[in-house]
Amino acid sequence: MTIDIPFIWTALNEIVKALPVTMMLTLIPLLAGFFIGLIVALIRVYEVKGLTALANGYVSFLRGTPIIMHIMLIYFGLPLLIDTFVQNVGLESRSQLIPISVFVLIALSLSAGAYLSEVIRSGITSVSKGQVEAAYSVGMNTYQVMTRIVLPQALAQSIPNFTNIFIGFLHTSSIAFIVSQKELTGAANIVASTNLKFLEAFIAAGIIYWILTILIEGLSFLTEKKVTAYTRGGVR
Amino acid sequence: MGKPFDSALIWGFLPTLVPYLVVTLQILAVSIVLGIIIGVVAAIPRLFRIPILSQVVIIYVSFIRGTPILIQMFLVFYGVPALLLLFNIDVSKVDPIYFVMITYALSNGAVFSEIFRGAVQSIDYGQSEAAYSVGMSDSQNFFRIVLPQAIGVAFPNIANSVIGALKDTSLAFTIGVMDLVGRGETLIASTAHALEVYISLSIIYYIVVLIFEKAFHVFEKRFNRHKPSTVSAV
Numbered sequence: 402m403t404i405d406i407p408f409i410w411t412a413l414n415e416i417v418k419a420l421p422v423t424m425m426l427t428l429i430p431l432l433a434g435f436f437i438g439l440i441v442a443l444i445r446v447y448e449v450k451g452l453t454a455l456a457n458g459y460v461s462f463l464r465g466t467p468i469i470m471h472i473m474l475i476y477f478g479l480p481l482l483i484d485t486f487v488q489n490v491g492l493e494s495r496s497q498l499i500p501i502s503v504f505v506l507i508a509l510s511l512s513a514g515a516y517l518s519e520v521i522r523s524g525i526t527s528v529s530k531g532q533v534e535a536a537y538s539v540g541m542n543t544y545q546v547m548t549r550i551v552l553p554q555a556l557a558q559s560i561p562n563f564t565n566i567f568i569g570f571l572h573t574s575s576i577a578f579i580v581s582q583k584e585l586t587g588a589a590n591i592v593a594s595t596n597l598k599f600l601e602a603f604i605a606a607g608i609i610y611w612i613l614t615i616l617i618e619g620l621s622f623l624t625e626k627k628v629t630a631y632t633r634g635g636v637r
Numbered sequence: 638m639g640k641p642f643d644s645a646l647i648w649g650f651l652p653t654l655v656p657y658l659v660v661t662l663q664i665l666a667v668s669i670v671l672g673i674i675i676g677v678v679a680a681i682p683r684l685f686r687i688p689i690l691s692q693v694v695i696i697y698v699s700f701i702r703g704t705p706i707l708i709q710m711f712l713v714f715y716g717v718p719a720l721l722l723l724f725n726i727d728v729s730k731v732d733p734i735y736f737v738m739i740t741y742a743l744s745n746g747a748v749f750s751e752i753f754r755g756a757v758q759s760i761d762y763g764q765s766e767a768a769y770s771v772g773m774s775d776s777q778n779f780f781r782i783v784l785p786q787a788i789g790v791a792f793p794n795i796a797n798s799v800i801g802a803l804k805d806t807s808l809a810f811t812i813g814v815m816d817l818v819g820r821g822e823t824l825i826a827s828t829a830h831a832l833e834v835y836i837s838l839s840i841i842y843y844i845v846v847l848i849f850e851k852a853f854h855v856f857e858k859r860f861n862r863h864k865p866s867t868v869s870a871v
Contacts, residue, residue, distance in 0.1 A: 607700075607709075610705060614703035
């Protein structure tokens with residue numbers, strides 16, 4: 402077996418068509434996960450009674466188990482829950498009609514929520530308490546303090562961590578190929594097995610992921626410079 | 638097939654699955670030890686600014702951090718045999734577990750090299766100057782002053798990476814390795830109770846991760862015992 406270099410280019414052109422699916426499987430979970438993470442982080446920061454234990458358990462369990470477990474648990478568990486519920490209501494079960502990507506998106510959103518909640522929480526705690534006290538002293542309420550003082554700084558502070566999670570989830574989306582999603586890795590697998598050129602196809606997929614990662618890192622660097630502009634030029 | 642979901646099976650599956658934890662931990666242990674060796678070797682060119690070699694390390698680290706572990710595993714699984722065949726070595730009958738170990742060692746090596754580099758660079762150079770001023774040699778300075786502190790700095794990151802690597806091993810089954818998940822897959826094939834198997838697997842992973850976290854916490858305290866306990870202002 403020798404490596405067919407020109408085929409890498411052919412495979413690249415074929416696999417890149419699956420890029421929108423990969424972006425969907427990366428961006429939607431990150432967006433949904435951001436809102437889950439924000440709520441969970443606020444619950445944990447403010448130690449909301451009753452909900453803190455739940456939030457702690459959620460973060461701990463999802464960070465303590467591999468993401469493929471989340472995909473499988475949702476993929477096999479959620480239809481069962483839906484079916485039981487629907488049958489109890491007395492309707493016909495239709496969970497087979499739900500596309501697999503919905504389950505993958507739900508599972509990845511839940512994982513992203515757990516990881517992002519930690520990022521947001523560490524961002525919030527990085528804002529010094531003195532600023533919060535100062536805000537209260539000029540008569541701001543808790544909501545104003547959060548949205549005007551703490552969160553803008555916390556989010557800017559969190560950009561390097563967000564980037565890591567963004568890249569992490571771009572790579573995590575490759576696991577979706579195991580439940581036969583046709584994203585980059587899934588497409589590479591198809592190209593590989595139809596042409597029996599496995600190495601070439603996965604080299605092509607690797608190149609695409611690598612370029613994407615470098616782009617995201619560059620983008621994050623630029624955003625960080627823009628968002629943390631207020632920390633420069635002062636007395637520092 | 639019986640009931641569609643039988644919670645009793647979750648506990649029933651545990652004794653079948655737990656013995657395969659040994660395989661998972663074996664992959665983890667080998668890849669961590671090799672990864673530390675690769676990481677130390679890869680950190681040196683960048684720390685001492687060795688030309689060419691440090692560029693090679695930059696590309697290696699960037700590639701590993703820029704591609705999913707699944708792709709890396711496929712590249713090793715299909716690439717290493719192709720490479721060895723050029724030297725007329727046939728590895729088609731080798732257990733896929735070795736390819737997994739190579740992949741995770743390379744992957745951990747890249748991560749560790751960055752952790753080590755960051756840790757060594759985090760030590761204030763003034764301390765090295767102080768060490769030289771009292772007549773220590775380069776190696777004395779490194780092994781007595783820099784390294785002990787660097788280990789303390791690197792430890793939380795290493796602990797995180799080890800836990801991450803443990804969870805990453807769950808993908809080894811895709812190339813046919815009989816680890817925890819691999820055994821789970823065969824159990825699903827024979828019982829058709831997928832959900833129960835995955836719940837069992839999740840419980841095992843979760844417990845192992847919790848134990849690791851506890852153990853690392855104890856070690857971290859030990860490594861940083863020379864540091865004065867800081868009284869946080871917050």
